[in-house]
Amino acid sequence: MTDVAERLEELRERGLHRRLRLVEGAQGPTVALDGRPVLLLCSNNYLGLADRAEVREAAAAAALRWGAGSGASRLISGNMEPHRELEARLAAFKGCEEALLFGSGYLANAGVIAALAGRGEVVFSDELNHASIVDGCRLSRAETVVYRHGDLEHLASCLRRAGDRASLIVTDGVFSMDGDVAPLSQLLELARRHGARLMVDEAHATGAIGPGGRGSVAAAGLSGEVDVVVGTLGKALGSYGAYACASAETIEFLVNSARPFIFSTAPPPSAAGAALAALDILEAEPGLVERLQANAEILRGALGAEGLDVGRSATQVVPVAVGEAEATMALCERALERGVFAQGIRPPTVPEGSCRLRFTAMATHRPQELTAAAREVGAAAREVGVTEPRALAA
């Protein structure tokens, strides 16, 4: 056996082996998954914009006008009109001075954190932050202090211990696997008190919460006050790519120091065109966000009514606690047989023993589809014996 085969075998034994499933067609509320029709309940296409005609047409029009690719990084020859236009729109939407596009949310987090914190400094990261934040902290070479989830007292004591080495507090706005919202006002206050910056990742907040879907920072009334707000174009905005919003000075610094920005090809014009069309729709149809939030509430309520533990979810991200990896995947498969697709989530995406199905509501689901799906998941859970899940919110 090769060492790779051995490592694959070990993953299988631990119930952590992953395989790709094939979705046929666009990310609609129902899809064919490996040939089987299912209700799609784990896409981040929260507002249905990835499969909306105007957004697809805008992507196609941008490709026809500007080309299929950008040809180079922004600092070489890849800086094009659609990039500049989208950055201006994003900055205005988020209430910040300027915005800067990145190739993806993963790259934005990796680049911004590593640019803003360095050796000899301390970054404070919530224990449930997304892997791209974790990797950004590693790349920065700063000391990383992981504080207990949303625990302000713990964070305050860590900040006191770090003294003037405290550099950056970083948090998901809406937590990607739990669906709860970070206490941003208190985090900003702590940052200010200890001379640190605050960075918020709005990947699951943009288009989902806050006035007109402006995100968790706007929801907390802090637009323009948080040092760096990162978000992705790949979820509610239905496209691909990402952005950081900050002061003009900070953006100028990122242009000069964020390595994933400097050393990677600019996003394609089609991605910028699609995101611009998505912002047009979001601004013209705030009702979409309301529909998403109403659907999320229906989903949380219906899953809860089946005796399933949805933890501290307050948004469209709705986890159903299971516990161990094998039981989680058994429930995932049984739910699929009943026509419901919510992916099982295992370590390292979530901590050991807190495996779950991660449901996501979309604005394009019909309420009755959500309640019927919850009944199917409840029945599947009883069939596979997931009746006393380990609680998510300890």
Ligand SMILES: Cc1ncc(COP(=O)(O)O)c(C=O)c1O
């Ligand atoms: C909180 C969070 N940040 C960043 C990312 C990465 O964004 P992208 O998919 O654009 O790389 C994700 C996506 O999974 C996420 O959940």
